[in-house]
């Protein structure tokens with residue numbers, strides 16, 4: 001979970017290219033043309049709860065209140081109580097919204113939420129207040145396990161949480177919600193300024209090579225898995241854990257010489273540690289990708305590096321692992 005404090009959420013308004021760069025679906029390369037209306041605008045209506053009609057509530061433990069003194073924007077926030085009463089189903093309160101415009105399969109979305117806690121307490125077995133993201137098809141059928149972000153116990157000022165997740169095949173709707181959760185026994189959470197924004201990849205040019213993780217040349221403390229759906233090829237690689245160094249290395253990669261984008265497709269539920277990427281034995285460049293909220297929700301993290309024409313190597317390294325990541329594949333793109 002990302003716990004950096006933020007007083008407001010950026011809402012990028014710059015336009016995405018009309019022509020999406022090629023995507024991989026299994027072994028099929030698609031050139032998807034985006035509709036004119038596609039942009040990086042926030043897809044959530046009344047993201048600051050200023051228009052309560054845009055939100056549906058599970059019950060009275062979820063209400064939109066006037067709280068101008070501490071709202072992140074406007075005058076309203078969502079208030080959820082945590083009042084575990086002995087039966088799990090009695091303690092669930094939630095406000096939800098179904099997003100029906102702007103969800104496209106294969107696009108990576110960033111979902112951000114701000115949450116403020118007052119004396120949030122629980123029995124400590126993982127049942128914390130959460131924000132969830134669920135993908136659905138045109139018939140309203142849920143397509144994959146929801147992605148979750150867990151809010152902390154305790155008393156704290158507004159904290160930003162965020163995940164990145166690719167909409168799965170068939171997805172045309174997303175449900176975003178904020179919930180109290182079973183095992184929470186006490187306290188109140190306040191929620192404000194949600195956003196669901198498509199992520200642009202303006203530097204990606206032509207896709208020149210796809211390398212499946214499970215077909216890599218060498219592994220250190222890694223194994224092939226197929227438990228979680230949504231991967232391409234014949235599986236994905238999962239480093240051993242906990243807290244052990246692991247690596248995946250691809251060799252003999254032939255591409256045109258020059259600078260490339262290296263996009264690693266991954267999933268990781270929460271608690272991401274930095275990963276390092278080294279090209280042709282060069283310096284290890286560390287990145288900390290965003291969590292995807294579920295091992296079955298996928299996203300990409302990109303590096304940039306110079307390649308030779310033939311015989312390149314890529315080595316991805318992990319350390320201090322707690323959970324995940326799952327590594328599906330690497331896509332190499334020319335720079336735009």
Ligand SMILES: [Ca+2]
Pocket residue numbers: 212213214231232233234235236327328329
């Ligand atoms: Ca794979």
